Amino acid sequence: MCGFGGGGGDGGGDGGARAAEEARQARISEGMRSIDAAFTKFDDPYYSNIRTAYQDYATPQLEDQYSKAKQQLAYALARGGISDSTIAGERQAALQKEYDINRGALVDEALNQEKQARSAVSNERSSLVSQLNASADPAAASAASAAAANNLSLRPTFSPIGQMFTNIAASLAASQPTATDGTGILGQIAKSNLFGSKTATGTGNATAAGSSRIVN
Template sequence: MGMKTSKRESNIARFEENERQGRIRAGTDRIANIFDGNFNDAFFKGRRDAYTAYATPQLEDQYADAQKELTYSLDRSGLLDSSTRAEKVGELQKLYDTNKQNIADQGLNHENESRAAVEGARSDLVQTLNVTGDAQGAANSAINRATALSAPQTFNPLSQLFAAFTTGLGQQAAQERAESMSGVNASGEPNYKARYNTGLFGTPSSSVQVK
């Protein structure tokens, strides 16, 4: 009697486990169908493109403003037709190129982060399914997670990418202009000394003649 009961219970347990494994396989397939139907290479590339489309116009606007500020600064110093203009334009272009590459890199980061988030969600769902054996619950959870992961991203506005360049132009121009107008002392040194002197924005103080 005891052996028959034990065998029957073993058969029931084996049957139930086979049923559970079948539900797990079915749930895994449903998770895969939901995720594969929503997330592919085009989706992840779209995440990258969304960021670059958001950030690039801001970069272009800030670059245009920096170009205007540079032109204004050079014009005030009478250097629009000098070699200084080419030098400063080159510096600004290099800064623009660096920021443009940074935007491309950040766009790629958003793509990779999205891929990681999707695969992490898929893994979590399968792990939960293996514990519960609830195929329908796994499918419902997969739909909810896929919906959340598909929602449009929000991005932070770009900082002032050229602020240091334009601020430096104004500060250096002011300092060198003040030095050029300060006159010299008995030792031939300028009465006012800029922190550093590029010679780009003013006449060197040593050329000021004492009358």
């Protein structure tokens, strides 16, 4: 009888522990419902809107830079009198290629912004769940999840895209046929002494010896 009674006492202790754990799990479940309710707004359309928001922010900057780059190139070609030349076509094609690459980079960054938002929400939710499992305090979980969701749902801030285009117009100086500072094609020909050397006075007139040079 005594042994049975002792066994009954142990069973009562186990029952109390089970009851306490069940109550704890019930509080955790209540807290989880609060977390889920607070984070229900973070669905696929939410993340898609972040991607779109970045594109809406960055695209006008890219288009503005592209427009200015085209203007600068057109002015440089016109100044050199080579607007209809092969060089003009090559530089315009290079600028268009650079635009296409930058456009693709912008799309990639928009996707990256979406991924960062997903990661931030997931990390915050995991942190709240860990805190709830440790405290089993549904009231604290409800307050913390509401505050976290509010902060996460604020409109994200983006950084300016920076300079996306190389100065294609400036590089024309190195290949412009009319350059007179020694950097263009005519300057390179003069340096090569192909048509004779300059006179001592630096007027650019060929010497008699130079003028009789035979070019094969």
